[in-house]
Amino acid sequence: MTQPAPGGPGGQPPAPGPKASIVSYKAALRKATRRNAHEQEVNFLNITAMLDIMTIILVFLLKTLGESSAAVPQSDDLKLPISLVKTPPGQDGVLVTISKTQIIVGDDKVVTLPGRESTSQTGVGARYHRNGPNDLFIVPLGSALQSARRTDKAVRTAKGLDPSSSEAIIIADQTTPYRLFIEVLFTLGQSEFGKYHLMVMQGKKTN
């Protein structure tokens, strides 16, 4: 089959030739598509994996801080005293918290305190004492500590530590009167707690 020459004499447009078959057309289309296809450019950074890691680290950090005894919530009811001591806080021990209004062992509220005037004279009050107002043993605190001591004794035995006495971490408000403080220490001593860690806030004195 002969093809007419393009641009024939007389300036007439070339006569259209016969149409190519569908097979040829599709083959040519595939070829052209392959030729024009280019690799997709990376025009953004995929940080999804990094975000996953960051989120996990953040959650881990928050959980660790929340469980650490070093994390003491500061509020109007409980402000730690400021000290120059830099001894790192001990992690082992039963947590005893003395705020302005209550005494807490672990997470359990044990005693509700009267006002400061009263606590500076008679401590928690005569009704909580074992033998009248001059006694130092706080009965509800002693009961809670006995339970805590049993648990701590088992933990210390399992850890291979000396189970004969337990340790306590005392978190007390800076306005706690000495009378109340000594009552708590005395009750701890009577409940087989032989060593105490007084929690303070590191800092410089203003006066």
Next chain:
Amino acid sequence: MSELTTAQRSKIRRLSQPKELAPDEEGGELNIVPFLDIIMNILIFVLATVAVTFTATIDTTPPASKGSGVRSEVPSEALNLTVFIVNDGFSLKASGGNIAPGCQGPGAGITIPMKNGKYDLEALTVCAARLKGSSPDFQDENQVYITANPGTDYQTIIDVIDALRASPQGDVLFDNVNFKVPK
């Protein structure tokens, strides 16, 4: 085999061009900028909170009550220093008896009276250092007893512990603290 016509070539050229995606069709990427903002805020908050709550602990033992209680063994020639925090100041007592005002020797009275309505902690440190240096036998002693009026603040107790712990030069004075029950 027939050749492609112009129309077919044009159609092939058009169809073989890479398809440009509309902005709303590009891979369905999430807008994570607000999420990043939240993460950064939480991170800064956590770090700031941790920086504020640097805590430390002071170790002690159960208080001595009316002559009983847990006490370390001390030799008879020990200083056996006791600090009483009273309303007028600090009264110090050692094995030789009460320390006189001015911390110069035995005698009755408030050893370190209040100064301008405040407890004189610097004078307490100086007095403790002087008492510890008064005999070579006291050099290894680091135990001190503290007792206070029932209404004394916990912060004052901690201040006294700090004052007795070390001299301004950094020498350790009395860092083993025990409490006594007020009579």
